[in-house]
Amino acid sequence: MTTSGHSAPPSPRPKTVAVIGLGAMGIVAVKNLVEEGFDVTGFERNPYVGGLWHYTDDKNTLSVLPDTQTNVTVDSGCYTDYPYPKGTPAYCSAKEVENYLESYVDHFGLRPHFHLNTIITGITRQDDFDKWRIDIEGQASRHFDKVVMATGPHVKPCMPDIKDAHLFSGPIIHSRAFKKPEELRGRRVVVLGLGNTGGDIADALVGIASSVTLSHNRGAVILPRFVNGLPASHLVTHRRIDIQGTAEKCIPSQLLGRLVSRKVKGIMKTAFGDIDPSWRLDPAPSLDVSVPVVSDTLMDHLRAGDVRSAPGIRRIVSPNEIELDDGTTIEADALICCTGYKNDFGILDTRFDPSANPPSEWKSSPGAKDRPLPRLYRNVFSLDQPGSLAFVGCVWFATGAFCLADLTSMCIAQVWAGKSSLPPAREMSRWADVQERRICSLAQRGSPIPTSVPHREWLMWADRTAGTGVFENLGWGCAGWRFWWRERELCRYMMDGVLAAAMWRVFDKGKRKPWEGAKAEIVRVNEAAREEKRIR
Template sequence: MQRNAQRSATGAEMDTRGQAHDPAPRQAYDVIVIGAGWSGLMACKYCLAEGSSTLVLEGRDSIGGVWAFTPDPRVGGVMKTTETTSSRCLTEISDFPMPADYPSFPSNQQIAAYLEAYCDRFSLTEHIRFRQRVTRVAKLGDLWEVTTSDGSRQRARHVIVCSGLHQFPNDMSGDERFAGYAGTLMHSAAVKDIPAEWSGNTIVVWGGGESASDIACEASKVASRVYFCIPNGVWFVHKRLNGWPPLPSSEPKILDHITSRLRLWLSPTHQYSPFVYEYLEWAFGFNGHGQEPWRTEAPYQRSFLNKSADVLSRVGSGHVVPKRDVVSCRGTTLRFTDGTRANVDTIITCSGYTPVFPFLPASVPAGTDPRRWFKYVFYNEDPSLAFVGFARPLIGSIPGLAELQSRYVARVFSGACRLPEPAERRAITERDARFWDHQFRDTSLRIGGLVDHFVYADQLARLIGCRPKFAKLFFSSPRRWWRAVTAPWNGCQFWLNDPRHHDRIFATFRRYFGDRVAQVWIFLLLAPVLPLLLLRRRLKISLRDHLSHASRARRVERRPAGARTAAGVALEA
């Protein structure tokens, strides 16, 4: 990866370290991309494909962003053992499939190599300047001036921010729950590997995300005891099904097939049916996975889903102890919400990150909230500024959505697509924010930018003009139509309208279609009705509660701002 720093930086002189120096701005680029992670590379590729002159500024000496592992605890990024939480089918770039020998959930080393190969395939590196941390972005007339840490200045007509979600850890040291703690308190961003000094220690992992699950799982292999606190509870989703009958294998193909077009068209569970909660509770125990301290009141698919469920096996063996929350600390003694106490050597807070952009001008007040951007992408007040990679799917992959965002931005910036007028953009943005806030009302205050992967992807595809025309495909080739609507979700489907790509697309579909189609589809088509057959009495209660909750939600939404009754406060809580 270090070889990247030695490659050419277009239009700039290089010193002996391979760092670009260009203190005075030269000609204006069409686009400057900030960040050479997964999103930044795709943004660069699609802008170049639209004929836009493009420059990428990267603060490190390699591509990959958080996927470029570094042992330095001061630099954010993946752990040494991190693998993707979304399958390669959902994650790979639409016109650059991952190698056939990659596992279903590639490691961070494999992802880094994949992104290197992507750069080579599309000749992106010559457009990247490394060790160029952006310190200031300012609008000068019709151009943006971008200043980097060495004083260099570049100008462009458009700027795309791809600096990522995982740059600024949320600091919990001032939280009253941890006040008075005398042991080691650290954020998960500093955990790159499990240190030897944790051997025999008692560890607390605080937080309900995938990083928390991974750290708790790995730490439990060396520590004497790990307490895993999930303050708001969580729904766990296994990314591997481990042969649970009637599923055909432990590979995640069945989960990939759940994302197919036909499955989404047919299944009421995709529309957040009141039956799905009871069904999943019966079938898998997903809500807290049967652990009372981890249960959540949030309905399934209305809040964050934890896809790193391997930690559950460590719970079963007694190495990880489920807890709800920490109440207080005195010295190294922690008191939990269940009244128990424990002497703890280290607390790891997995409190997430804040997507702040200190380099943006103060005139960009919505710089930290994707819900204030048009389609979570364009800054409404000046759409020559865009953001890619900040929409977070409940189930799916950030790269899969970031690719569609990149295509959309590139086409808008080249003039191939037009944005709505300002007033219409603002109205659409407000409507979208209300929709997603209501959809994920149990989580949206804590985690911004949540979307339904499949709904949001189709919204972007319509704007780009690449949403698949399945009816046209059906009349031209019913066999290919069937293959397309039963194959798992993959970004290549958004090239279906162009027959020149069909050979590549259907080769991808065949690769992920699997060889047990009948078994898969029997299960998928039966899944929506199983709750009706098995849980008839309980479903009556579930449906009644669901309708009651929906009715109360509508009353709260109709109530004027500021008019809050006790029932409304309870519902919002």
């Protein structure tokens, strides 16, 4: 009772949020929203969390292979306030990632918020009630104030249309269905597509298949995980991101792309030596329209002849014969299509599907390849319902996916909690227009990831929106000078050292929750890297 004898007004009911998908992106979205006081429920169709990092024999479900190794080091590839256990290898195994995700969920007490084995069949906007209706297979519908789509970019496999495929007697499968190399023992296997998945599967088949042919229409940049004995990802620092961001404003994009590609190709040559023209790695697309293939063994297999490089597939000639684009034919018993995935937002109310009306320039671009192009503000917020519909998994640039999902969901939580604001609708639409034109332009000369965004520009927006304070305290203003003066070693590590995910939890700007262990973690990973460099 109050002193006047009247009851205190009840506290406002927390806003309810549904998070769709509990892979690595969904679980961090639940965590960051719960941290801001939202009543969050996460839905997952599988009986487990972690998405593709949980191995399954189910050939209709995407998962890593048991021997998959990460392409990003654990110090930058983790969440921002929860490092991998000490002693974890720089590039760890898929099982170690799965264990890390399960540990993260338990550490932050997220399991009570999860509904597993739950299939969402539709998400509809109830305009009259200002709610979202979530339709659930075999259950009553539920209503929520807000929705986060965290289904990730690997929703639907992209299968190529191969002429006369019906003539082939062997299996033609998407890489999603490739689970056990042993199933193809003794067979002549053609792997279609030279990307990270194609390289991994070709490597996995060496010594098991009687022959492995890697069929691809374009070249590629192949990078090792280690350069001069040290993790290659340690070459990326905050200062270099700043420098490249400045260069993007001053140098035409195609020229900058060529300069970056030339630098990266130099790393490739240093690591692997001369490149045999028969491997067909040149000409490689510019890195602004393609992703490097990370592999420590593929080049050795090409050099030894264990993996043969061949042109793309023109058609199937007979039950065991494939004609290539150069007119030659090869014999094959199995074909694995490593042709990627695409987003799909089909369960959403059509009015709010961000990919429902792609521009004609995208549909006609040779690099579009029938993939959706989501139209969102900063590739995060719905332009129609930014206050109640957001997406995690529609932002891409070369960085750790877990850290990126953490930053994205921090931004969503801070905006919906009222601690940060979005610009007027007209400005958000204008940003989406510029983004569309940029991607459509890239698709004229390559096959860009549709959700790729300018690296530094997006990070600066996320820094302000989530309230991480990184760019302010590592900049040239008063805050930057104060930070440098008070904590010179930490400042140096954050600017020029390992790009540790923990850097996004150091400063307290009154928005997202800082992590008291962030500074110590940054010092630890940098001192470990310095010691490793000294030993080398």
